[in-house]
Amino acid sequence: MIRRPEGLPARLAALRRTMVVGVLNVTPDSFSDGGHFLDPAAAVAHGTALWEQGADLIDVGGESTRPGALRVPPQDEAARVLPVVAGLVAAGVPVSIDTMRASTAEAAVSAGACVVNDVSGGLADPSMYSAVAGLGVPYVVMHWRGHSDRMESLVRYDDVVVDVCRELAQRVEEAVAAGISADRLVLDPGLGFAKEAVHNWLLLRHLDALAGLGFPLLIGASRKRFLGSLLSDVDGTARPVDERDAATDAVTALAAVQGVWAVRVHDVRGSKDAVRVAAAWHSGGAVDG
């Protein structure tokens, strides 16, 4: 059974399979699609194309979180994402906003975004929980320990699965105390955020522990470095970013069989196929579109 958050638009609430969330980074420097979609019209066209390929939701972000990335001023972030959110919503495309800032989340939801995706899980902006509480949309709480310029120094875990579950449970407690309805929360282990490859694999191996916290799950493995290193050449060269989609699709299929609510991916078509295969495998053939 797939757990899903309350507060989704009817079309997304009705889905019984894992959702495919398409990545749309309106940034100059994201590791996979950075620099391609800074022009709002190009970004809206790409988001619409991902939707036509079968994405259920398009996740629009204006601030890169790649290791080492620096913060973007709030007004720049808003100027990048708001026209794109508005353009996609006008085209009938469901949108989530990928932001660590309350002001951006509020403006994006006013422009029609229906989910807030916060990679900091509320830790980056003390106003985030109260803002989200007032918005009444689903809220993705990702596991996070610090901004990208220092996250590589934050990779110490006693037991990564136990530590991530405990830290996420603490975020949930604070979010609910701040007025966010627990049934709107989604949890995400934050693959690659203050985590080495072994940590990512352990978290995927023990997704059931994360599911045991009782919330819908979102997984963002798409094209990440741990897939590149897994698929290294014999001489140790990592598989290039744009050749990691088959591995991403495999993660999608396995995550879908485990009942995760959503996968966040760059290549929608392959993950959508994987989700449909997993759903058919599970159900004996009956699958939503």
Ligand code: PMM
């Ligand atoms: N990863 C990235 C950005 N946003 N959001 C969630 N919820 N989970 C993730 O794993 C996640 C995210 C970084 O990847 P990108 O540069 O391709 O957007």
